[in-house]
Amino acid sequence: MTPEFVVGFARQAIEMTLVIALPMLAVGMVVGIFISILQAATQIQEMTLTMVPKIVAIFVALLLAFPWIMDKMITYTTNLFLNLPNYIR
Structure with a gap:
């Protein structure tokens, strides 16, 4: 893992958090x-x-946006787990 990868990974997680919190x-x-x-x-x-x-x-707003939020979280987590072997290298 390079420092650029870690920074990019953290940036992606922060962006996801902000996108999920934006409707509320x-x-x-x-x-x-x-x-x-x-x-x-x-x-x-x-x-x-x-x-x-x-x-x-x-x-x-949370009740209305909940399906969208769950879809974003499931997609992010699925991509994270599927690419886990690539991250370990």
Whole structure:
């Protein structure tokens, strides 16, 4: 294993993690911005008003994106295990 291979392998794992987390992060950001605009317009500064909708929206996004996430994880893991003999060399 060369240092370039290890860095590339770590980079691929980090990219996969970011791609998998992207749907939930995007939904949380959009809901957070919407709630912030709503709070600024109505001058209601309640902390539960920001947290509860974000938690619910992220949970719904996770449920909707779960099949896609599992497909990405299974593909990544399958490729990892199939290429394991090549990595050991």
